[in-house]
Amino acid sequence: MNSAPLHHPTEDRLLAYVSGQIxxxxxxxxxxxxxxxxxxxxxxxxxxxPGGAALRETPKEVPIADFFDRIEAQVNGLSAAQAFKVxxxxxxxxxxxxxxxxxxxxxxxxxxxxxGIRYVTLLEDKAKDAAVYIVHIKAGCGFPAHTxxxxxxxxxxxxxxxxxxxxxxxxxxxxxxxELTHQPTALEDEDCWLLTRLEGGDVRFGGWRGLLQKL
Numbered sequence: 001m002n003s004a005p006l007h008h009p010t011e012d013r014l015l016a017y018v019s020g021q022i023x024x025x026x027x028x029x030x031x032x033x034x035x036x037x038x039x040x041x042x043x044x045x046x047x048x049x050p051g052g053a054a055l056r057e058t059p060k061e062v063p064i065a066d067f068f069d070r071i072e073a074q075v076n077g078l079s080a081a082q083a084f085k086v087x088x089x090x091x092x093x094x095x096x097x098x099x100x101x102x103x104x105x106x107x108x109x110x111x112x113x114x115x116g117i118r119y120v121t122l123l124e125d126k127a128k129d130a131a132v133y134i135v136h137i138k139a140g141c142g143f144p145a146h147t148x149x150x151x152x153x154x155x156x157x158x159x160x161x162x163x164x165x166x167x168x169x170x171x172x173x174x175x176x177x178x179e180l181t182h183q184p185t186a187l188e189d190e191d192c193w194l195l196t197r198l199e200g201g202d203v204r205f206g207g208w209r210g211l212l213q214k215l
Contacts, residue, residue: 030099086109089109110172134194138186140187142183149200154174155195159193160172
């Protein structure tokens with residue numbers, strides 16, 4: 001297991017975060033990663049400093065005022081968060097991130113018709129045609145091959161995944177463009193939990209699942 005995240009948001013994403021140019025759903029993912037990644041937190045601090053050359057090149061927006069308070073409020077990273085539950089199941093979502101979500105008791109696990117994989121929709125942003133999900137994949141279980149219809153961004157909350165692109169572990173931030181097809185598999189030694197934001201609607205499955213989607 002990596003001692004620190006190896007995969008990070010792009011510099012453009014970090015700049016957009018500092019200047020307040022990201023929406024709420026993306027902010028959830030960014031702050032989840034920033035809470036455990038010193039590299040990106042330090043870079044954000046540099047961008048936030050008065051006179052930062054890179055930040056001066058972006059449109060003049062007011063930085064998020066309570067950024068440093070929110071980073072400090074993260075409780076010992078991802079591993080300590082156990083309060084957030086879906087239908088009684090604890091989810092390793094950081095406490096501060098869970099507190100940002102709308103209060104609801106209507107969250108329900110859903111299936112993709114494969115044992116060992118489930119997901120829950122945390123929120124939907126119809127204006128942006130985006131949604132945020134928590135996905136749970138049992139250790140060693142493979143997510144079916146699928147193609148993204150829009151941009152996918154994800155942060156690993158616990159465990160990890162591997163596919164033909166790379167191996168992702170806790171804290172890592174991943175961004176995949178539209179039309180990417182992949183088949184991530186949870187690592188063998190631990191269940192994988194991830195927070196993911198999808199644009200452009202649901203993914204497109206191959207095989208018989210794809211046929212069911214068309215029906």
